[in-house]
Amino acid sequence: MSLLGRVDIDPEKLEKATGLYRVIDEEGRVVGEFPDIGEEVLRDLLHYMIRARVLDEWLLRLQRMGKVAIHAPNKGQEAIVGAVYPLRPEDWVFPSYRDLGVYLVRGMSEEEILDRALYNRDDPLRGSDFAIYGHRKYNMIPTPVPVGNQIPHAVGAAYAMKYRGLDTITMVMFGDGATSRGDFHAGLNFAGVFKTPTVFVCENNQWAISVPLRRQTRAPTIAFRALSYGVDAIRVDGNDVVAMYKTAIDAITQARRGEPFFIEMVTYRLGSHTTADDPTRYRSEEEVRRMERYEPLRRLRKYMEEHGYLREGEYDEIYKMYYDHVEKAAREALEKPPLPEDVFFENVYGDRVWVLELEKEEFYESLRIMKELGLEVE
Amino acid sequence: MPVMNMVQALNTALREEMERDDSVVVLGEDVGRRGGVFLVTEGLIDIFGEERVIDTPLTELGIVGFAIGMALNGLRPVAEIQFIDFVYEAFDQIVSNAAKIRFRTGGMYNVPLVIRSPCCGGIKGGMHHSQSPESYFIHTAGLYTVMPSGPYDAKGLLKTSIRVDDPVIFLEPKSIYRTVKEEVPEEDYTIELGRAKKVLEGGDVTVVTWGAMVHMVKSAAGLIKERLGAEIEVIDLRTLFPFDKDMIIESLEKTGRLIVVHEAPKTLGLGAEIAAFIAEHHPELLYGPIIRVTGYDTPFPLAHEKLYMPNIARLYLAVKKVLEY
Numbered sequence: 001m002s003l004l005g006r007v008d009i010d011p012e013k014l015e016k017a018t019g020l021y022r023v024i025d026e027e028g029r030v031v032g033e034f035p036d037i038g039e040e041v042l043r044d045l046l047h048y049m050i051r052a053r054v055l056d057e058w059l060l061r062l063q064r065m066g067k068v069a070i071h072a073p074n075k076g077q078e079a080i081v082g083a084v085y086p087l088r089p090e091d092w093v094f095p096s097y098r099d100l101g102v103y104l105v106r107g108m109s110e111e112e113i114l115d116r117a118l119y120n121r122d123d124p125l126r127g128s129d130f131a132i133y134g135h136r137k138y139n140m141i142p143t144p145v146p147v148g149n150q151i152p153h154a155v156g157a158a159y160a161m162k163y164r165g166l167d168t169i170t171m172v173m174f175g176d177g178a179t180s181r182g183d184f185h186a187g188l189n190f191a192g193v194f195k196t197p198t199v200f201v202c203e204n205n206q207w208a209i210s211v212p213l214r215r216q217t218r219a220p221t222i223a224f225r226a227l228s229y230g231v232d233a234i235r236v237d238g239n240d241v242v243a244m245y246k247t248a249i250d251a252i253t254q255a256r257r258g259e260p261f262f263i264e265m266v267t268y269r270l271g272s273h274t275t276a277d278d279p280t281r282y283r284s285e286e287e288v289r290r291m292e293r294y295e296p297l298r299r300l301r302k303y304m305e306e307h308g309y310l311r312e313g314e315y316d317e318i319y320k321m322y323y324d325h326v327e328k329a330a331r332e333a334l335e336k337p338p339l340p341e342d343v344f345f346e347n348v349y350g351d352r353v354w355v356l357e358l359e360k361e362e363f364y365e366s367l368r369i370m371k372e373l374g375l376e377v378e
Numbered sequence: 379m380p381v382m383n384m385v386q387a388l389n390t391a392l393r394e395e396m397e398r399d400d401s402v403v404v405l406g407e408d409v410g411r412r413g414g415v416f417l418v419t420e421g422l423i424d425i426f427g428e429e430r431v432i433d434t435p436l437t438e439l440g441i442v443g444f445a446i447g448m449a450l451n452g453l454r455p456v457a458e459i460q461f462i463d464f465v466y467e468a469f470d471q472i473v474s475n476a477a478k479i480r481f482r483t484g485g486m487y488n489v490p491l492v493i494r495s496p497c498c499g500g501i502k503g504g505m506h507h508s509q510s511p512e513s514y515f516i517h518t519a520g521l522y523t524v525m526p527s528g529p530y531d532a533k534g535l536l537k538t539s540i541r542v543d544d545p546v547i548f549l550e551p552k553s554i555y556r557t558v559k560e561e562v563p564e565e566d567y568t569i570e571l572g573r574a575k576k577v578l579e580g581g582d583v584t585v586v587t588w589g590a591m592v593h594m595v596k597s598a599a600g601l602i603k604e605r606l607g608a609e610i611e612v613i614d615l616r617t618l619f620p621f622d623k624d625m626i627i628e629s630l631e632k633t634g635r636l637i638v639v640h641e642a643p644k645t646l647g648l649g650a651e652i653a654a655f656i657a658e659h660h661p662e663l664l665y666g667p668i669i670r671v672t673g674y675d676t677p678f679p680l681a682h683e684k685l686y687m688p689n690i691a692r693l694y695l696a697v698k699k700v701l702e703y
Binding site for chain 1: 407408410411412415433434435437438439463464467502503504506507601605644645675677680681682684685686689690691692694
């Protein structure tokens with residue numbers, strides 16, 4: 001490229017970043033070339049999506065019962081399972097906090113997710129924060145709550161993989177709101193400059209709490225923004241799990257060759273931002289009802305029933321099977337005792353630090369005096 | 379006189395200041411249609427329109443940097459950071475710019491900016507919705523830092539903060555947003571920065587505190603009197619920088635014993651500065667050690683937050699210790 005010459009953008013790349021890739025439309029009709037995807041994979045994707053939907057319902061219920069601190073509803077975004085399904089277990093995932101389907105695909109069980117949500121004795125994250133999930137054994141890094149913080153982490157981890165000669169990649173999820181933060185800019189920019197094996201998945205659900213996408217960015221699409229960092233990007237119907245799955249296979253293949261890739265997953269948040277939110281204050285019920293028609297499970301079910309992959313009544317049977325499973329798991333998780341009272345002194349440093357040792361002694365003394373005075377603090 | 383909670387008092391202060399002065403604007407995430415996640419800005423967009431009550435893209439660094447620019451050019455922005463735990467992205471803008479522009483420019487420019495934000499624990503908010511990071515701001519020359527403990531002070535202090543010509547970090551303890559109610563005058567009033575308030579008279583031990591901890595400390599007075607026969611004098615600092623040294627000294631002349639209670643972690647918390655100040659300038663006033671009852675030097679936990687936070691048992695132990703010295 002000469003300094004004063006013009007710079008051309010590959011029109012095909014532009015088309016991908018501003019178009020919309022879809023395979024199955026909202027009525028379950030095939031509208032694009034159907035990828036080579038076996039019945040087994042299709043069934044797997046369906047099962048993961050149903051499991052995410054059921055778990056979401058239960059976490060909402062447990063939150064209303066006062067057992068779960070705060071839950072970020074997932075309904076409408078379950079097709080994210082298609083993005084993670086083609087990954088290898090050795091690949092690393094940096095999920096967001098609205099990603100139940102991701103946690104399930106990576107191998108977390110409903111039981112493990114419930115222990116975490118209820119932060120009982122078996123919570124692997126030891127009562128650190130709400131609405132975050134992940135585990136080292138699934139190569140899934142628990143989410144930082146400040147949105148988008150994980151984006152540059154995924155880029156750095158991918159650089160480390162390349163540096164160490166591994167053929168693994170990283171995948172990172174975040175919402176449309178996160179694209180306004182410095183973390184997004186820095187992460188995308190580093191990925192472009194250093195050509196890291198990273199797949200970015202922006203779950204564009206149209207709403208960052210009360211702020212609609214048009215107020216988040218005036219760029220034509222989010223994928224278009226990724227392209228401006230030199231990262232190939234595609235805009236996908238994020239409620240079409242088949243399109244998500246096919247896109248992820250291509251994205252992962254490219255990342256494994258050492259090139260980052262960006263997926264804008266166009267979806268819709270049917271629920272509230274979190275259980276502490278009231279969306280009726282800022283968006284119409286009518287909009288939500290209109291968008292329900294586009295949700296991902298409805299269309300996959302239609303497609304599978306019409307193509308003979310699901311017999312009549314089978315969907316409801318699967319749903320009930322998982323519902324009963326989670327009901328039992330929730331009962332068991334609720335019966336487990338809480339974490340030990342001094343749990344927050346763990347994992348602050350790897351080594352012993354005298355400051356904390358001293359404070360721990362003061363803490364135990366305060367527990368003794370509470371008992372002596374009959375004080376209920378918690 | 380109407381009875382209000384802190385959310386209503388803050389909302390009233392914002393509305394009155396915006397009515398009084400066209401240069402006052404409100405900006406932040408979800409402050410418009412949503413009215414803020416705690417509804418502090420509820421209804422303002424309907425009165426003042428979306429050019430003055432601005433729903434911004436999701437970036438704290440953008441919100442603060444943009445607000446600094448507004449402040450340089452004649453506006454008096456009140457920027458909301460949705461939770462103070464999310465302020466760190468804006469730290470560079472606050473520390474390197476809001477706090478330093480007056481000094482950098484030889485006094486040619488100043489930044490009349492208020493950064494309001496819910497802070498502190500007690501609502502099961504976990505590690506990123508519960509922090510008390512006031513020390514970072516107190517430690518930064520060029521910023522005022524304020525934390526009210528009730529509706530009356532919240533209204534008066536916010537009005538003053540908006541009128542002050544330098545940046546103010548205005549921290550709102552979210553656990554008492556709706557639980558503390560009191561009479562709040564409808565007329566205009568302000569409360570001078572740098573003035574503490576004595577919220578309980580007592581002759582034996584001075585307890586300096588602020589924010590939601592004021593209420594915890596007051597609630598322990600009965601138990602301390604009954605079990606230890608001691609009366610605590612409680613000072614609500616209200617302004618954290620510059621703190622009201624005179625009220626503390628005056629109280630110590632009577633009690634000779636000092637305890638500082640704050641939610642923030644102990645190491646380099648404001649308690650350390652208050653203790654050092656008294657030890658440096660007025661050691662003659664003290665009968666015993668200065669004791670701090672604070673958050674522990676760990677991240678703020680989701681599990682057992684009430685055991686993490688300063689509580690009645692820990693204050694009781696501190697009073698006992700200083701009395702027995």
